[in-house]
Amino acid sequence: MMKDEAPFLLEWYAHHLAVGFTKILVYTNDCSDGTDDMLIRLEELGLGYHRRNEIPEGIKPQPSAMKHAQVEPVVRNADWVLMFDADEFLSINYGDGTLDPMLDAAGDANGIVITWRIFGSGNVIDWSRDPVTEQYLYAAPPTWNKGWGVKTLFKFDHEYWKLGIHRPSIKRKHLDDGFPDTVKWLNGSGLPMEDYFKFRGWRSIRRTVGYQWAQLNHYAVKSVDSYAIRKFRGNVNNKKDKYNSDYWSLQDRNEVRDEKVLRYSDRRRAIMDELLTDPVLNKLHFAALERVEARLEEYRKTDAYEALKASLIEALKVPITQINAKPPKARDPEKIKALMSQVEKNNAERPVNERRTKPSAEFSDVEDGGDGFVPGEIDTSVETAVDWISNHDIFLPADVRIFAQSTLDQVMRGKYQRRLARWTGRVVEDGDRILDLGAGIGFLSFLTLKHYPNCQLLVQEDHASRLALMKDVLKRNALDFDTRLGWHEKPVVDPNSDTTTIASIDALIRVTQPAVIRASQEPIGRLLAQLDLGVTKRIMLTGPAANAFKQSKVSGADLAENEDIGIAEAVVINRTPAVKATS
Structure with a gap:
């Protein structure tokens, strides 16, 4: 689903052709920068599909597009489906980085749950035409649980599944007919997902997160100038003032360097160069760049731009330990239980050791037999804001690059190795x-x-x-x-x-x-x-x-x-x- 993504579209498109997708279907709504025209031309060239997202009054663009996709023949005829956004780039760490070897390794699994890696600005301020995947190489640590949103690559059957942003849901009429028992999903390291995720949830947890097979690089902010462009465009759920400095603090994580996506640079560049040999696409692409650069140049002359830039630079100083993904919401076990189907309740009543898996070493902590540290050498190659907390009168860095999550909580409370x-x-x-x-x-x-x-x-x-x-x-x-x-x-x-x-x-x-x-x-x-x-x-x-x-x-x-x-x-x-x- 896209709106006004023309400056970034061809890189995103070429990247995912390089990954190995054979069909790309994009829904657009209210585009003013030529995104829809570029997608129409890509469809004319036989390289994908474009649909206009007709949005009824009072309906948000994202749910509307999913409703259309549910009955779309291109989706229904696909072997595997992954729903994701224009600021998300799939990076496969398995094999040669393409889909087929990973899917072959998945065997009889019918889904792979892929966790986000949140990529920040890398302290880049100015606009650049350089590729997104080459400009922004700093990310949140893989152990940062607030960045563990997921997208699910799965075998779609419209009879049984209803599409969802992070994961599909089993249609209610098939919850108790044995179909849930046929669902076999793996995590991003190729390990079995816990059964609860068949029914609910949109994030990985410490026992299920993994990146050894795949990760979804999420470039939600990019540079300060790119962020300003994003504010012009709005968002797919019509959330008022979503792109403020709080959102920037959450998404602008630059604690560790991650270059794995660069494995696609040559393949992606070759595909993009080939796309630009088409005179229509070439004209639309460069016109979009010139249009957004002219608008940005005007915006830079305003007090609003200076205020935005100052607020974002100040937001860079917020330590990762002080970031809230969203306002705290009390968990109501009784309410959740009331929403569960009988199949879910039966699953929840199984012994804990049958329902829960042990986390992989990268995400384990003291209670799992670890030493409380993130395994391996600690990447401190980039400066980042860190709280220093007194523990028995010795100040320790509350740094997510160093400490595993439960241990970090102890450091934050001044109770490390108490x-x-x-x-x-x-x-x-x-x-x-x-x-x-x-x-x-x-x-x-x-x-x-x-x-x-x-x-x-x-x-x-x-x-x-x-x-x-x-x-x-x-x-x-x-x-x-x-x-x-x-x-x-x-x-x-x-x-x-x-x-x-x-x-x-x-x-x-x-x-x-x-x-x-x-x-x-x-x-x-x-x-x-x-x-x-x-x-x-x-x-x-x-x-x-x-x-x-x-x-x-x-x-x-x-x-x-x-x-x-x-x-x-x-x-x-x-x-x-x-x-x-x-x-």
């Missing part, structure tokens, strides 16, 4: 030498040195970016522990070799001779009985290391005195050293 912090006194004595393996961003390490002035501590972290963030935390808190704090800036865990991991940690223990070891990495918990612990008296395993230790059921006299401290993320082990400490 229980582990309280247990430090059960593990550490003033004067101890401490080795922190997998120290994250250094919170427990720095807290220990603050509270125990005679302790010495060596921090180690396998992730280089987390080590850099540790130093940012030190600087932000004006902490200086002098020689009491040491740094081991090399990885100790070899993901491909337990033998190398053991050798690296043994060597570090021999050099450090710690009385206390704290460790978070999974292999350490699994391999603990094989380490040469030397003079170590107490061990605190946290997160993945604690879970691995519990699951491995390690035995041995030197590890016999272990204490599950009553919280999921830690185990404390007291041992009698086999050797004496050396000075």
Whole structure:
């Protein structure tokens, strides 16, 4: 569905031909910039279909177009259907980036739920004719749940399905005839969707989000000048003043760089160049560009433009943690239950372990056996506004690029690793030498040195970016522990070799001779009985290391005195050293 998208139309069209769509159907309403004329010409060239969206009085354009599409032969005869907008570009991360290999991999699935990636302005102010997919390469982190709206690629049968913006809905007459049992949808990583999504919802959740197969790049704002153009045009649901600075703050997310869509640049450019060889399309395309640029030039001379520009630049300063997708709305379980069909109610009454899936590693958190961090190296290549929140008198960055969602909530409330912090006194004595393996961003390490002035501590972290963030935390808190704090800036865990991991940690223990070891990495918990612990008296395993230790059921006299401290993320082990400490 489009209105006044002429400056961007050919790129969007060429991109999706490059992705592998064979039929593109566009509904337009009230166009004044030649969008409909361009689409008519594309249909004349046999490259797609255009329909005018006739809108009855009092009806919004979007529902009207869906009503037309429901009975449209082009839609009814399609193998797969995806409904999306002119500011959305499908990016397939699977295979060669085209549809067919991904659909082949889907096997007998009849739907793929594709989650948005919100792309921001990248701090671009001025208008440019450069392609959207090449200008805007900064996006919200994949773990930002407010950006998890979806669109659904699915096998359409008009007898059973009613089209919807984010997902189709099963027609009520087929809710209890066994049809829901035939619905097999996958998420954007090719993993099974939970059954609830057959019936309701328009967003992914932490257990279902995934981007390994596909993502839908959502360029809702583009540059400041492009945003001004969008305000001229209006929106498909006639929402008054939708495109204000609040909407900009929500959509202008630039926390991480994402270049995956550039895989289409050559194919898209070749198709677009071919389209522009048609003299009619060529004339319409460049006339649309000149028209919008002339209008923009006039608008730039006004106080309204300066006010808009200033408000958007100010909105850039809003941290991502302060963004609200929409005003909070209380969830009413009874109301939802009343709307459910009997099939949905039966599904909801199944045991939780049957209804819910475990999130993929990228989106897991402490409760799922993770360490509370976004996996992998942290992308801090672009400046972004971040809140710093006091947690036990140490200020930490409330940064969605660093912390998984539940852990971020704890940081925001000043309760990060609160229980582990309280247990430090059960593990550490003033004067101890401490080795922190997998120290994250250094919170427990720095807290220990603050509270125990005679302790010495060596921090180690396998992730280089987390080590850099540790130093940012030190600087932000004006902490200086002098020689009491040491740094081991090399990885100790070899993901491909337990033998190398053991050798690296043994060597570090021999050099450090710690009385206390704290460790978070999974292999350490699994391999603990094989380490040469030397003079170590107490061990605190946290997160993945604690879970691995519990699951491995390690035995041995030197590890016999272990204490599950009553919280999921830690185990404390007291041992009698086999050797004496050396000075």
